[in-house]
Amino acid sequence: MQRHKRRIATAVSAVTSSLLLSLSLSATPAHAATHDPVVFVHGLSSSSSSWDDWAGYFEADGYTSAELDAWSYSWSQSNATTAQQLATEIRNVLARTGATKVDIVTHSMGVLSSRYYLKNLGGTAYVDxxxxxxxxxxxxxxxxxxxxxYTSCAEMxxxxxxxxxLNSGDETPGSVSYASYWSNCDEALNPDSTALLSGATNVGVGCISHTDTNNDHGVYEQVRDFIS
Known part of the structure; x- marks a missing residue:
């Protein structure tokens, strides 16, 4: 009788251990998040579609579509207004993904609203x-x-x-890592050096047109490596 009880206890223990192991494995996410979500901010007379090429490159390099947020806004309005909308967009991205911070990738005038968000709306707490x-x-x-x-253009x-x-005091506030990529033959920027940020990693990308800088694969690779 005692031997029979011990066999039953051993069998119960084995089943229990197996169940606990199974529960432990199933509790582990199959695909844990590995990237900060990227929020793309377009420029004047543009839209979220201007990031289609780079979004495709990011996905090809392992990002999920949920980690890539290209959004559109009314580019004629004040950049301060856009910054407030960006703050809402980023809160929504963080809530949706469960991330604690995002990476912001901007083009042209998009830097103004994004930097306003960082400097004046507490954005440095939510941006890596x-x-x-x-x-x-x-x-x-x-x-x-x-x-x-346009108000936005007058501000630019x-x-x-x-x-x-915007440029008074610290141009790169907080613990955020900043980078600026610029072309030496950008027809929309006069002077070209306007793109440089004090305190940032400033990178010349050669002679690339303004509208091609956020489509170019070589520039993309440098941006990808910087934020990763």
Missing amino acids: DFVSVAGTNHGTSTAGWCAWL NTGSSFLTS
């Missing part, structure tokens, strides 16, 4: 890496053609009060 691609960080004289039409014009405020 910030990337400026052909960014109008210190304004461009070419914005003169549309400054009288060299010497605007918006830019003076």
